Amino acid sequence: MKHFIMKYNKYLGMGVILFIVLGSIYCLRPGHKAIVMQYPFVLKSMQVVTLSTYKADTAETDSTPLVTASGFKLDSLNPKKHRVIAISRDLKALFAFGDKVILTNAGKFNGVWFIHDVMNKRYKNKIDILINPSDRQLSLKGVLISKI
Numbered sequence: 001m002k003h004f005i006m007k008y009n010k011y012l013g014m015g016v017i018l019f020i021v022l023g024s025i026y027c028l029r030p031g032h033k034a035i036v037m038q039y040p041f042v043l044k045s046m047q048v049v050t051l052s053t054y055k056a057d058t059a060e061t062d063s064t065p066l067v068t069a070s071g072f073k074l075d076s077l078n079p080k081k082h083r084v085i086a087i088s089r090d091l092k093a094l095f096a097f098g099d100k101v102i103l104t105n106a107g108k109f110n111g112v113w114f115i116h117d118v119m120n121k122r123y124k125n126k127i128d129i130l131i132n133p134s135d136r137q138l139s140l141k142g143v144l145i146s147k148i
Contacts, residue, residue: 045094047125051106051143053135054086054128055079068117070097079130085145086117086128095147104144112148 056065056079066074074082087095095101099115109129119128127145131137 046144046146047091047094049088049091049143049145050126051103051109051140052126052128053131053137053139055131055133055135055137057133070116072116074130078132080132080135082116082130083111083113084116084130085113086119086130087115088119088123088126089121090124091127091145092118095145100148102146102148104146106140106143109140109143 054060056074056076058065066076066079068074068084068086072082072084074084085101095115097115101113101115103109103111103113113129117128117130119126127143
């Protein structure tokens with residue numbers, strides 16, 4: 001039985017390769033229109049980071065919680081609507097204030113965000129997501145941040 005399974009796997013692999021080759025030839029023949037999926041943006045730099053959340057409160061920021069390090073002014077009732085990220089200072093070599101980034105592997109925080117703040121110098125390879133005062137704090141590892 002083991003010999004049969006090994007032989008079957010060998011033929012299955014060859015069949016998959018043959019399917020890919022023939023499919024490629026079919027799609028590349030002259031006059032054939034193939035559907036090609038493209039991203040509407042170009043990823044310029046990527047980094048795997050730890051994500052945490054913070055609130056616009058003097059206990060978690062400096063004395064001006066509604067103004068970010070870039071000078072961006074936040075809505076006091078709904079600061080989350082601005083989709084602001086604070087980055088650790090070591091990430092400033094890859095990202096700058098105003099950069100549009102996309103987060104993946106971040107659960108409900110997946111999507112497009114904007115860098116407008118910087119974290120305390122004691123943090124490394126980390127990003128902070130600005131949330132509303134009523135939201136729960138959370139932390140995630142292995143989040144991919146990519147500049148668009």
